[in-house]
Structure formats: C-alpha cells, structure tokens
Amino acid sequence: MAEIARPRRRFRWTTGLIVGIVMMSIMVLTAILAPMFLTEAAEKLTPQASQGPSPEHWLGTDDFGRDVLARSLVATRLTLLMTAATTAIAVVAGIAIGTAVWLAPRRIRAAVLRVIEAAVAYPSLIFSLLIAAILGQGTWSAVLAISIASIPAFARLTANMAASISQRNYVSTARLLGVSGPHIITRHLLPNMAEPLLVLTATVFATTLIDLSSLSFIGLGVQNPEYDFGRLLNEGLVNIYSQPLQAVMPSIMITITGLSAMLIGDGLAAATDPRGGRKFGSLRKASEVPASLRADAEALVEVDNLTVTTPSGLPLVKGVSLSIHAGEVVGLVGESGSGKSLTAMSIAGLLPEELGVSAKTMRLGELNLLKKNNPRELATSIGLVYQDPGTSFNPALRIGSQLTEVSRVHLGQSRGTAFGRMIKALADIRITQPEKRMKQHPHELSGGMLQRAMIASTLVTDPRLIIADEPTTALDVTVQADVLRQFRTINREMGTAMLFISHDIGVVQALCDKVIVMNGGKILERLTGEELAAGKVKHPYTKALLAATPSIAERKAELVTVSAKDFALDEVFDDDPATGGHVTTSRTVEETAK
Amino acid sequence: MTEPTMLSKEVQILESTAPGATKRPRGGALSLSPWADYAFRRAGGVLLSVVLLVVVTFFMVPLIPGDPAVAVAGADATTEQIEAIRNSLGLNDPLYVQFISYVGGLFTGDLGESFAYSTSVSQIIATKLPFTAELAVLGIILVLLVSVPAGMLVGILTRGGRKKWLDVSFGMLTGFFQAVPQYVVSTMLVVVFAIILKVLPAAGAASLSALILPVIGLSIAPICSIARVVRRETSTVLEQDYLRTARGWRLPSVRLYARHALPNLLTTALTLAGLILAGMLGGAIIVENVFNWPGLGREIVTAIVNKDYPVIQGIILVLGFLAIVLNLLVDVILGLIDPRTLGGKSNG
Numbered sequence: 001m002a003e004i005a006r007p008r009r010r011f012r013w014t015t016g017l018i019v020g021i022v023m024m025s026i027m028v029l030t031a032i033l034a035p036m037f038l039t040e041a042a043e044k045l046t047p048q049a050s051q052g053p054s055p056e057h058w059l060g061t062d063d064f065g066r067d068v069l070a071r072s073l074v075a076t077r078l079t080l081l082m083t084a085a086t087t088a089i090a091v092v093a094g095i096a097i098g099t100a101v102w103l104a105p106r107r108i109r110a111a112v113l114r115v116i117e118a119a120v121a122y123p124s125l126i127f128s129l130l131i132a133a134i135l136g137q138g139t140w141s142a143v144l145a146i147s148i149a150s151i152p153a154f155a156r157l158t159a160n161m162a163a164s165i166s167q168r169n170y171v172s173t174a175r176l177l178g179v180s181g182p183h184i185i186t187r188h189l190l191p192n193m194a195e196p197l198l199v200l201t202a203t204v205f206a207t208t209l210i211d212l213s214s215l216s217f218i219g220l221g222v223q224n225p226e227y228d229f230g231r232l233l234n235e236g237l238v239n240i241y242s243q244p245l246q247a248v249m250p251s252i253m254i255t256i257t258g259l260s261a262m263l264i265g266d267g268l269a270a271a272t273d274p275r276g277g278r279k280f281g282s283l284r285k286a287s288e289v290p291a292s293l294r295a296d297a298e299a300l301v302e303v304d305n306l307t308v309t310t311p312s313g314l315p316l317v318k319g320v321s322l323s324i325h326a327g328e329v330v331g332l333v334g335e336s337g338s339g340k341s342l343t344a345m346s347i348a349g350l351l352p353e354e355l356g357v358s359a360k361t362m363r364l365g366e367l368n369l370l371k372k373n374n375p376r377e378l379a380t381s382i383g384l385v386y387q388d389p390g391t392s393f394n395p396a397l398r399i400g401s402q403l404t405e406v407s408r409v410h411l412g413q414s415r416g417t418a419f420g421r422m423i424k425a426l427a428d429i430r431i432t433q434p435e436k437r438m439k440q441h442p443h444e445l446s447g448g449m450l451q452r453a454m455i456a457s458t459l460v461t462d463p464r465l466i467i468a469d470e471p472t473t474a475l476d477v478t479v480q481a482d483v484l485r486q487f488r489t490i491n492r493e494m495g496t497a498m499l500f501i502s503h504d505i506g507v508v509q510a511l512c513d514k515v516i517v518m519n520g521g522k523i524l525e526r527l528t529g530e531e532l533a534a535g536k537v538k539h540p541y542t543k544a545l546l547a548a549t550p551s552i553a554e555r556k557a558e559l560v561t562v563s564a565k566d567f568a569l570d571e572v573f574d575d576d577p578a579t580g581g582h583v584t585t586s587r588t589v590e591e592t593a594k
Numbered sequence: 595m596t597e598p599t600m601l602s603k604e605v606q607i608l609e610s611t612a613p614g615a616t617k618r619p620r621g622g623a624l625s626l627s628p629w630a631d632y633a634f635r636r637a638g639g640v641l642l643s644v645v646l647l648v649v650v651t652f653f654m655v656p657l658i659p660g661d662p663a664v665a666v667a668g669a670d671a672t673t674e675q676i677e678a679i680r681n682s683l684g685l686n687d688p689l690y691v692q693f694i695s696y697v698g699g700l701f702t703g704d705l706g707e708s709f710a711y712s713t714s715v716s717q718i719i720a721t722k723l724p725f726t727a728e729l730a731v732l733g734i735i736l737v738l739l740v741s742v743p744a745g746m747l748v749g750i751l752t753r754g755g756r757k758k759w760l761d762v763s764f765g766m767l768t769g770f771f772q773a774v775p776q777y778v779v780s781t782m783l784v785v786v787f788a789i790i791l792k793v794l795p796a797a798g799a800a801s802l803s804a805l806i807l808p809v810i811g812l813s814i815a816p817i818c819s820i821a822r823v824v825r826r827e828t829s830t831v832l833e834q835d836y837l838r839t840a841r842g843w844r845l846p847s848v849r850l851y852a853r854h855a856l857p858n859l860l861t862t863a864l865t866l867a868g869l870i871l872a873g874m875l876g877g878a879i880i881v882e883n884v885f886n887w888p889g890l891g892r893e894i895v896t897a898i899v900n901k902d903y904p905v906i907q908g909i910i911l912v913l914g915f916l917a918i919v920l921n922l923l924v925d926v927i928l929g930l931i932d933p934r935t936l937g938g939k940s941n942g
Contacts (some may be wrong), residue, residue: 115646117639118642121643121920121921125876126913218883254778352754392839396932405845
C-alpha cells in the first residue's frame, strides 16, 4: 500500500540463506583441506578391496581397496572447481551475449534472439552430450560441454532483463548523448541487473553441478584416474547391492552442495524482494475507546472511531468517525497517504490482512462490519468500484463472467438469467453491442467502458451502499464526466448511498452531499456540498486544496502547491458536537494509539 | 512486471518464453483475426528453427572424432575394406553433396541408414520413440497434477509472508529433491521398491507396472521446480488488483482461487511444462539407463559410442522437431486460455 512509509530496501537474512551459506562454506573448506590430508587414503591401492565399514575405513573400501570416505571428501575439490568453472563460463558468455544483443542493429538482434530462442527450446542434455562427444571424454571437455549448453538459457534471461532496462528513459538518454555501447552496458545495464543475475547464478550453479555429474555418471565426463562426485556415484551405484555404503557419501555430498546453492539462490531472491518480510497483526476488532458523538445511530453507515494500524503499531488511520444516511453521497477527499482509501477499504472489509482495524462501531444497517459476516449479505449489500479498471478486471476471464459473478454465486441465478440482466444493464448505460462486450476480454475494451460496466454490475444486486475508490482517477477527462454522470443518475434514480473517494476536490464537489477532508489519517474538516461550492471552508488545508484545483473559470489564479507540512494538522475543523466547537485536538487519536 | 519479481531461473525462462514477450505485432498486416495474425507471425519462426536445426546437426555430428567406417568395419579390418566401406557409406563425397542428399531424403521422411545396423534410421526411431514418449507424457501429466495444486496451496497458505515455517520447509524440501541427481533418486527408488519391498519391477519395459518407477524418477525434480514457480506466481497473482475485486465479490475460496487465480498461473506453469516435456523426451537418458528402458536416450548414447552418424542426426532432429512443435502447441493452448498472449494489443 502506498500509505505505508517503507524504509529503503534492506538486505534481509533468512534462515534458508544462512543455512545455505554455512553448508556451502563447509563444502568449500572440505574442498581445500581434504586433498591436503586424505589424498593418500583416497588414491593408494591396497589389497583390502570391497570391505565393509571398519575403524580404519569408516565407510569401507572400494574395488581397489581405497577408502570410500576419503575419496568422497577429496572429490569435493574437483567437483566444485568444475562446477564453478562451468558456471563462470556460462554466466559470463550468457551476460555478454544477452547484453550485447541490445546494442546490435535491430535486424541482427532479432536474428540472434531467434537463434537463442530455438536453442533454449532444445533439450540441453542431448546438446551437451553431442558437444562432449565432439570434444572427447574428459574433465575439461565436460566443463565446456555443459557450459556451452547452458549459455543459451542464461543469454535469454539476460537479454530479457536487458530488454526491459534498455527501454527505460535513462538508457535512451545515454544513447542520445552518444555514450558508447560498452559504457552503456557497464554503467547502466549491468548495475541494474546485478541482483537478479546473482540469484540466477546460484541457480545455474546448482543445475550445472547435477548436469556435470550426470555426464560423469554415463561415462562421458571425468575419466579414471580422476574422480568427481558423479564418477564416484557411477562406480558406487554399480555396487549398490553388495556395497551400498559406497554410494551413500557421494550422494550426500552432491545433495548438500546442490541444496546449499539453491538455498543461497532462494535466500538472495527473498532478501532483495521488496514484498517480503511482512509481519502480521490482528484482524478486525472492536475497540473500547468511548464513542464520539459524531457517529449517528440513525444513519445507514456508522463508523465510530476507526483506527487502522500497521503490524508494527504505526497508526495509519487515527480515529475516524463518519456516517452516511440512506440516499446520501459522502465524499472523502485528501491527497495520497491521507488514509481515505484505507478508511473506505476498512468499511468494505478488504484491507490487506496484515493491517489491524479497530473501531467502537462499524456497521452498515444492522450488519456489524467488525465481525465476520455472511458473504452473500456483504456481496449484495456493498457494491465496489475501484480506481483502475485496467487492473481491477481479471485479464484471463471474459467480461461477462466477471460482471455476473455475484448474481450467479450469491443470488443463485443461472448463467442465462444473469447474462440477460447484465446485457440489459449495459444497454441501459448505452454501451454499444452489449452481447459482444460480454464475450470479450478486458484488454479489448477501453478503460472508460470497463469502469462504466463495473459500476453497472454493482447495481444488479441492488446494494445499499456503493464504495467508489477514486473511480475516475485512471480515466481521461472526457470519460470522467461520463462516469460521474452515471453515479449521479444512480443516486438520483435508485437512491443508493455512496462513499466516494477522490483526491480531486472538484470531482467531489460536483457529486457529493457531504464532504470529509482527510489528511494524515485524521479528519480535518466536514463540509456540506453547498458550503464547498460556496467556498465556505475553514481549514487552510481545504482552502489550499481548493486553490490547487485548476478551474477554467479561475484560470488566472496562480497555481498553488499543497504541502501538508504547511499547516498545523492537529488543528481540526471537525465541528463535532461532542466538543461543541470548531477546534478540537486529536484527543481520541492519542488515546487510541495507546 | 518489475524486475524484483524476476527471481529464479525458472521464472526467468518462463517470462522470456511467455509469448508476446519478445514478439511485437507486425504493423500493417491486414488483420483477419488474432489467430490468423498469430499463425502468420509464428510460421516464419518455426521454419527458421527447423532449418537451423537441420543445418547445425548435420554439420556438428561429423565433428565427433573417430572414423565411423572403422567402427563399422571392426578393429581388425584392412585399409582397403575400410576404404570400401567409406565409399559405400558416402563418406568420401564432398560434405555439400552429402548435405544435399540428406536434405533431399528428409522431405520423403528418409533419415538415412544406420551405419551400425542395417536398418533405416526412421525404423529405429519408430521403435524407440514410443517408449520414451510414454515416459515423458506420463511424466509431464504427473508433474502438472502434483506441482500445480501443491504450489498453489503453499502459495495461498504463505501469502504475504504468512506461515514462515511452511515457506522455509517447502523451500528446503523442493530444493532437496532438485539437488539430488536423477540417477541417485532412481537408484534409490529401485532399491526401496524393487529390492527391499519387491512390489515393483526394477527394470525393463515388460509390464505396465514397470512404468511406475521410471516415471516417478523422471518427474520428481520437475515437480519441485514447477511447484516452486507456481508458488511464487501464486503469491504474485494474489496481490493483483483483480483478485481484490474478486474478494470484494465475497466468493467461496475454491471459486476465488480456481477461477480467478488459476488461469493467471497457468500461463507460466504451462510454458515451463512445455520446456520440461521437451527436456524429458531428450533428458530421459539417465532414467533410461538406470531402468534399462529401451528408449531414444539410450539409443543416442549407443550411437555416439558407435559413431553412428545417421542415427545421432536422426534422433537429434526428431527431438528438436518435437521441441519446436511442443513450444508451438503450448503457445496455442495459452492463446486459448488467455488471448492476450497472442500478442497484438496489450503487451503488459
């Protein structure tokens, strides 16, 4: 949510990442130390062949009397070196190709991308088999084979990331300024891809490890007398029935190595994911803070002393009380971060679950919105319209099935009935070819049409309250007028109560009976539509909001910028009868915060 | 999509192969239907891939060191015998002559004669492919049936950072099974189920029950990798605006997730599944070796050892061709599920 002030992305240490790094460090230490001390035990041929475990040979000996445990430990060095070399070749070549392609002329780029795409689709094991066969059997040909086979996938991924970055403005600017190609790569592309590339590298390390050992396993990789984990498993698995322990150690070693690389990859991904690391607070609950007299028991909607807090206890909405009477349109105005959307979504019960909600009362008619309610009742009583019709429709489903979802699920209507009613509703708001629209997908319709269809669909259940959260913000000015007209018609003809949220005081002024101005999670001022129209506002913040609204009639007025810091926001022009005056301090807020 | 969501190799592959990601609609083409445009755009790409495949395999395979004529004639053949064999196999013709006759043969479905056995390559492939296809198709079905529900469930349960323990153990478990090499898993399966419990056959393709272990051995790692991708995609989809819209309709959980979240995950899961199926067709080598399964994977290893060029070329061509067809098929299925992927109007 935009409302939450988030600290700059911090590196988060997760359990997995720590475990992965510890395991990998152990493997690296083994790779360094084991060959120093154990080479003789691992490679000297002795007459004690194929023995079981004993005090000298904890895991027994192989066919040539060599210590199985020592061999497994010594093999770590070659395995890690091969895997690291393979990963390095694949990553460096992949990044080079993937970024260079974006500096190439368009035609060459298209051709290279096609080739890469074709190569990615090809089974890479077969490809590396062929390369290994051409290069001959052996350690370094296996390294080359696997790395060459891994290059296309890595190049593809890099090219994709580079594609999105090279379309950004700063890259275009750099190009226009004549910055050289290599410089663009090192200065602009690579730094911006560093994090995902690091994660990818860890993943490639894990897959490479397995691919290399597979090649050794089928006899095309490391050859005698050298040995890596794959080679040991090749020998060990043959003897699995007579000498099961021979395969155990290399299996464990290879699994630990692969797992640690994966955990590091996962951990890096999680550590840099801005969405991660949330905590969860409580759900809705009733607060015991005394009721403010602002709320009205007669009203259709009554919200008394609503607070919304983050899991860390930071209050976002600080004691908001409002009421909406039947047939009334209430506007909630304020800039982004003022808490207006959070207030509306609390009433709708659709806040992100980690936010804690409490209030003395929050009800719609006799529905207690602080409790879990019958889904049917909620769905049919509250109609919801969101800000951006481009994202609030499901891109994968047809319009018709989305618009009739509530009728079919909650009103038990058949598909035919629900569609028929919806088509009629669409025709009523003069949407052309409603039958065809119902069968289309959201991306085929304009934003304005989608928004009007969404509004129309909220009406088929005859809701008691419509909550519209910035319904015109994402639309063109001309379309905005259509949508506002539609809301006004609904209110006039059907008498549905509305809570209308906007940052645009002009839009609210045109539509609402009552206007509530919010900032910093608090209500600053309550006005009637007439007062607002007449400019009878008291709070300097509201005045500034009004002045900042460009109006054609007042073109000459100088443009005002609004900054909440300019005003004493604790001074609230909320003429609450409880205090009997204009100015109250944020008493309830402080109490709630405790 | 912002860059921090592009986090793993799998997701990367998916996002890069997601149709429409790199392809731009060609302006000016007269638009009959999105499908016609799409077919037109794809045809060129498919053709290019096939041509590339034929050229690359034909010229790469003879680079394998060693003389196939020696391999055919046997170690104690005389120089004259070997020369005669070279002539009869057409190995003395200039490379371009060999290429032209090979390509000519391709149009009639003739992939040449095996050097090692006196049968046609198409004959060999026709007898071996069904065994491999059987494994791969059953494998991918198992993969999708297990990984998509499992990944979704974990994604739903851990949404937005909930149930940390489940998140960690899921990551560990799937990471573990991806880290154990296929041949180790397969051997362990044999040891446990065939040797110790004696409930399933250890090797061969004699009975239906002989399929079970190879299919499982082939599927475990892909199940884990797709489940991880589905999990990650689920948590992304659950934060989308359209899911809030659906929550606002207070739908029952099953309908909410199955109808409103699942289709948006399938794009990713199916794209990856297509790649994995192609990989299984070729990558069954390991599993075929462990289970002594008479499929294409074992055949190509034998052919490489024997320097049997026509067989190697034939198998590489057939597998590559299958990969191209599968890719196309996946894209068509995705187009049916989500028409935006056909490209054109919306690109994100």
